[in-house]
Amino acid sequence: MMDMSMGMGLLPSQQMRASPALIALNNMLVLSNLELQQLVSQEIEDNPALEQLDSDDSLCMRCGRPMSGATCIYCLHEDLRLAEAERDDSSGVPADDEFDPLLAIAAPVTLQESLQRDLHVSLPNEDHGIADYLLGSLNDQGFLEDEIEIIADILKTDIARIERVLHKLQELGPPGVGARNVQECLLIQIDRYERIGVSNPYIQRIVAEHWLDLGEHRYGAIAQALGISYDDVVAARDFMRQHLRPFPLERGSENNSPSDTTFLIPDVVIRDEGDHLEIEVVESRRFYLRLSPIYQDLTQAVTVGQEQVSTEEREHLRTFVSRARLFLTNIRQRRETIRRIAEYLIERQEAYLRYGVRHLEALTRAEVANAIGVHESTVSRATANKYVQLPSKQIVPFSHFFTASLSIKDVIQELVSNEKLPLTDQEIVEHLHERGHDVARRTVAKYRAQLGILPSTLR
Incomplete structure (x- = not known):
């Protein structure tokens, strides 16, 4: 458990270094919902000055609001409203095709279905069959069981093309999915972490070049x-134990299988309120934390001299109260950062959110960072491993908003289809x-080729 009791500070030298508090915040920013909940549970267990408020109601994993029994009334009403609106907008519906409210309840989405959808959006049509075959070749742990050469022979295509589609699958799926062995699984995860600024200087080379020695603790x-140094190797090993996992889908047992039912839980929900879009950072409803009133009152009493305690007890109070306050501050800053990023995405991508993927604007994390006044790495960490529920109820990763080439390809496809x-x-x-x-024209030529569209002279 990391010690988050230390405050922010600078070393006496002229070089600024990240304080323990900033490191703790950065580590918290990158966590997924599940990882954050695990961290919260661990911190509550370790720190008696931190409390989680009990709730008599279970919370909906989709929207974070209290549920009524096994049903979320809020989500049900919203689904009914959308389904009714779609029915009103449709034409030619047979009179006996009546609306069934049960069908409006969101159906479970399997990991395989989610990946298939994302891959079909990201790949040209002629590669969809390859993507589907690769998804069908994943085992329950997320590893690719078939050899690339065998797949290429079965599909009558070249190995490089299979590798290209597999790389896209590994890029879009949970970290490590699509790997062919544990070593590749770890290297994929290391690469994902490095992209968001979480790394160890030696872990990549150790796993890639000294795999057998690592396994035998040499x-x-x-x-x-x-x-x-020996300590450098131990630090790399500790990084691996803290951040990496040997099996892509080992968490959650069999329910993480590509063929089994899993839910994508949004971190941010965007709702269409007619004249405006509204956002909600869902995790703020999932748990409620506070500084223990007992510790708070006792600290105040000791400070003003109303309560006499030993030096050891005073140090206990100071350490755990400071640690709890820092943890609560980091939770608030995490939520505020995610909220500000989501608000800017609404501002820049409102047309996409209302009218579809053809209106997705070219957008970079650097632009978002500049707009909200943070470093680009902060945006990368805050959007990593997190999902957004769109007004259409589709759940997409935050990275979806930064895929500028997706929109351009879609427009090219539309232009050629209507020419x-x-x-x-x-x-x-x-x-x-x-x-x-x-x-540039050469970029258009590249995207056109990726879409399988012939040059104008051959169309």
Whole structure:
């Protein structure tokens, strides 16, 4: 358990270093909902000055509100409203095709279905069959069981193409899914963490180049081979134990199987309120924490001299109350950071949220960071491993909002589908410019090829 009792500070030298408090906040930002709940449970167990308020009602895992028995009335009403609106907007519906309210309740989404949807959005149509085959080849732990060469032979395509689709699967899925062995699974997770600024300087080389030595605990041999200290190797091992897992889907037992039912739980819910879009950071409803009133009152009494305690008791109070306050502050800052990012996404991507993927704007994490006044790595950490529920009820990863090429490809597909005469790449560039996408002709040619669209002279 990390010690978060220390305050923020600078070393006497001119070089600024991250304080323990900032490190604790950064570590908390990157956690998924499940990991945060585990951290909260552990902190409550370790720190008597921190309390979780009890709730008589269980909370909906989808929206975070109190449930009535096994049903979330809020989600049910919202689903009924949307279904009714869709029925009113539809035409040609047979009179006997009556609306069944039970069908409006969100159906469970399997991991395989979720990945299939994301892969089909991200890949050209001709690669969808490969993606589906790869998904079907995942075992219950998330590993790819079939050899790439065998898959290529079965599908009558080249190995490089299979590798390209597999890489996309590994990129979109839970960290490690699609790996062919434990070593590759760990390397994928290390790469994911490095992208968001969570890393150890030696872990990648140790896992990639000294896998057998690591498994047999030959830390001295690893240190000598890499020219580092024994303690450096131990620190890398501790990083692996804290952040990595050997099986992509080991958490949650069989329910994480690609063929079994799993739920994507949103961290942020965006609702269409007609004239505006409204956001909610869902985790704020999932648990309620506070500084223990007993510890708070006792600390106050000791401070003003109303209560006499021993030096050891005073140190106990100071340590655990400071630690609890820091933990509560970091929880609030985490929620506030996620909220500010979501608000900016609404501002920049409102058309997409209302009208669909063709209106997805080109957006970078750096732009978001500049707009809300934080470092780009903060945005990366705050959006990692987190999901957003759109007004349409679709749940997408935060990274979905930063996929500029997805929107451009979609527009290219639309332009070509509706062309009267074949459009040249330069003409497509001009159409894209009119829609706010400034891309080079060679980029259009690349995206066109990825979509399987022939040049204008051959269409």
